[in-house]
Amino acid sequence: MISDISISNTDLVDPNLLKTFVTVVRCGSFSVAAQNLQYTQSAVSQQIASLEEDIGATLLTRRPVATTEAGARLLEHAEPILLRLAAARADVARASGQPPEALTVATSALALTPRVAGALRALRARHPRLDLTVQVSAREEVVTAVATGHCEVGLIDGIAAPNDPLRLWDEGTVTAVGVAERDLVVTLPTTHPMASRSSLRLADLVDAWWIDAADVAAPLVALRSLAGTDGLRSAVFYDGIDASGLLALVAAGHGLAVMPADQRLPADVIGVRLASPRLVYRIELLHGRHASEPAAWLADNLSAS
Amino acid sequence: MISDISISNTDLVDPNLLKTFVTVVRCGSFSVAAQNLQYTQSAVSQQIASLEEDIGATLLTRRPVATTEAGARLLEHAEPILLRLAAARADVARASGQPPEALTVATSALALTPRVAGALRALRARHPRLDLTVQVSAREEVVTAVATGHCEVGLIDGIAAPNDPLRLWDEGTVTAVGVAERDLVVTLPTTHPMASRSSLRLADLVDAWWIDAADVAAPLVALRSLAGTDGLRSAVFYDGIDASGLLALVAAGHGLAVMPADQRLPADVIGVRLASPRLVYRIELLHGRHASEPAAWLADNLSAS
């Protein structure tokens, strides 16, 4: 029996308001946000006004809708808070409901390597009654799916300096274990002047044209930041989720792309090792803090060490 | 204008309910929690019932009140969420209100070293109009004060392995920079058999009696976990915030304590270097993510590197 408990003097912030705030910012419009949230514009307007009054600052400029300085600060907090709120619900659901014997694995396209597929097959063999689902989607969606507990396990690929972890967009609730690390190649049409080189430096190719295929090759933003350049022009954006389509574009000369070294390539595309900067292709397995037995087995089985 | 925005399918959890849940767990009683929260017992009961219905699991056993497995999971999420909710409000308040030219520094007792005091004096000189307040309190309170944004800067002391950061109770919203690192001594009465040794190993003293002075010496729980022992018996708990009272107890033979090497000692107490395990005394400065100019100056000026 303790008597002087106080969690916070300053009161809490209503997460419903935070949610509409985040949505309004993302949509750039009150009315569009209202549609997504299944509210009227009026309600959204009132909610934002109420949030601003509660916080005591103007959060958004209207027409055009954009965050003020204060709004930007709030946004930095709002998204993780909403994520964690969902994670809390999912986590306790897993702890309370008897093991529902279902495991959903979210994965980005390139992370689903033969080794991973093999592990999933082995998991099926170990747990014949387990309802195992694999969901392929974009990287960000994999992270949020795991962070919110929508999926228990995630697999994600990306580029990083050797032995460095991928820097995720999340913080705290998700833990990552390395699954694989490989060299990178620049994919070129066989007719490309550099196609005969045995290795390439990214610096030699900053003025080339690139294909920005966020889901199926190394994202250009990541390449730029890791290479410390703001070159790597791009005019072609590939939203597909299969490598063959991208490789067809490469073959046709629409641009270059960086892919893992073991990617199978068609005859008219060649992969040249990327020697500098020293970057590797990494695959990581993500999971929440309390893994079920099948999830833990998968993590153990796939961990690189 | 984007059209397919969705933050989470599963809905949010009401933080007011989380707050009463946390309070009930901490108090171990619905009725005591109700007093602290300024509610009736009835309201608390209804809130917990409502939370349990919302989540879909029993969170607490009644009589005695304790968390179920599901409740424990929820608790792990609830506290950081509430902290962050408060942090969000404080952070935007700082960003929006014109610089209120007030800086509150929370600090644990031992962290307020001459060097720190000097830096604070220099800060006063640099910003004559700044309303600088220093608040000395227990370690946990310093952390939560910074995490919630109640104070912009915190100073905290503790023991750790050399070059390791202190492991804080928080995650994410607070960043720490090292301020100082010193050797540790075991303080003994001069009459103690070990008083003439030039250095000591903690292993030699696991069976001695210790004074548990959480705020003004190395906390025994920390020593135990870092030393990997469950010895270090204690019968004297010192809640004071000044070292001299503790040292009087040591002199009187009530027990031993571990303190930083540069602590001034009275004539009847001697400090013997702690050689094993290799531990150091560390002071860190904590701050939120967006520091005001005075806070940033303080952090720069005190950082150890």
Place this chain on the structure above:
DNA sequence: ACAACTTACGGGGGCCGTAACAATT
């Protein structure tokens, strides 16, 4: 004029307090 955000106002649901009830010691 129209598109988009704000304000006014009324209805309904949720939340808390009072009070009666149940259960555990």
Place this chain on the structure above:
DNA sequence: AATTGTTACGGCCCCCGTAAGTTGT
């Protein structure tokens, strides 16, 4: 019997939708 948690009920407030108003293009 006393203490503690639960259930019943009623009032109040808050929140959303409708609809009219305002502002910027």
